[in-house]
Amino acid sequence: MAIREVTVLGAGQMGSGIAQTFAQHGYQVGLYDIESTAVDRGIAGIEGSLTRFVRKGSLTEEDKSRIMQQIHPSTDLGIANRSQLVIEAIPEKMELKTAIIQALDSICMPDAILATNTSSLSITAIAAVSGRPDLVIGMHFMNPVPIMPLVEIIRGLATSDATFEQIQTITQQLGKTGVEVQDAPGFVSNRILMPMINEAIYTVYEGVAAPEAVDQVMKLGMHHPMGPLTLADFIGLDTCLSIMETLHQGFSDSKYRPCPLLRKYVSAGWLGRKTGRGFFVYDQ
Template sequence: MMIQTVTVIGAGQMGSGIAQTLAQNGLQVTLYDIEQAAVTKGIATINSSLTRLAAKGNISEADRTQTIKSIIPSTDLICANRSDLIIEAAPENMTMKKALFEKLDRICQPNAILATNTSSLSITEIASATKRASRVIGMHFMNPVPIMPLVEIIKGLETSSNTYEKIKALTLTIKKTPIEVQDFPGFVSNRILMPMINEAIYTVYEGVAEPEAVDQVMKLGMNHPMGPLTLADFIGLDTCLAIMETLQAGFGDSKYRPCPLLRKYVQAGWLGRKAGRGFYVYSNEKG
């Protein structure tokens, strides 16, 4: 059975991007969030993205209209029982994800696949909250989803080969590159990226250089398209902290200890671009 209908759980930046990408490639999508305001904002974000693409000539006006029509907004989790695949894009919190997957396991069709967009948490542990561990898998998209070509596909301890092959095929259908990785904390992308970001934060914390200088060194000296502190602000400093804590707990190695300055910024609500302030100040700064 080919995957044709998908419910995306979470209408934030990642969820809306996933929903847009799926709908642009011919799938019927339901975009769910617990709050109507979040769903409305998610649909508006998708519409704005598609409008920009149409204005640049990257898609036709007909494609833009059809993509929007292919996305059904919802605030009722029971909507997931109509889908072949559910992709969870909720906050990076194991307790929250396990509770959600336990509910989805009861709601969804027996053959439905439950995928998580977690960027660092154990697929095996998330799957343990269900009675369908063979049909639970990690599908880690990169941000911004409509642009970035990579999807890390992570098999849990009991994930079946059939489940993996279906998700790999879907990833190719939506014009992304699937990379299989094993179920270890941070997988590949964040196991490499986050310690680099954390070390960049340490260089600021220890007074080695200002944020602008750190980013310039990595852009001009290492040919990175974006400096690590700019990238941290884009990802969200709260997300960076959560991933570092997952790495530290998962490996028990002090090299993954989050920088105290990262903790301080998160405690202050300086979460990066989404909050208007992180290592840099943005025009949408709150307060």
């Protein structure tokens, strides 16, 4: 099956980035969200991202116009009915993801591949609610999607070889490197990254150092391009908490216990860049 049309579910930071990336590589892309305001924000974000590429000389204005015309915003989930590939990038909650995968069964073509951009949840569990578990797979893009070259491709227990190979091929066509990963909490990227971020939060919680000092140590001492607390704010502290909870629950190991300060910030609505405040304060 040749993949010509793609639908992305969720017009947030990840979903809009995925939609932009596919459109930049010639695909017709549906961009769905439940609310029109969310879709409008996603489209505005894509236009802003493309404008930055134009300013850097990576794209022309004509390229930008063509790419925008290939993205079709909608609040109707039925937009997915013509797509050979549907990628969900909705919030990191199992009940939301399983509900939308179930809904897609009656909407999508019988041979359409259903991919999830989950950053930590079980592909096998998500696929189990579908009538096509062999066609369900994980495509974990990195943020910001148009720039970062990695995609973790995660097999569920029932994912077929044909599905994996097709997703590996399309990942290469996007100019990205697909790395095969088996289904385990946090996969590889977040199983390694999130405990480091969580430990950085503990150093602040325990008064070992201020956030600025923690980030400075990791940037200057470990040559990280971005400090772990700045990165946490960029990812979203609510997303960090969700991933740590998945790791803690999945492994039943206290080393994955989310820091109480992370919980407190999320409870306060201090989620990082997207709310203007996390471990640092941002000018909205």
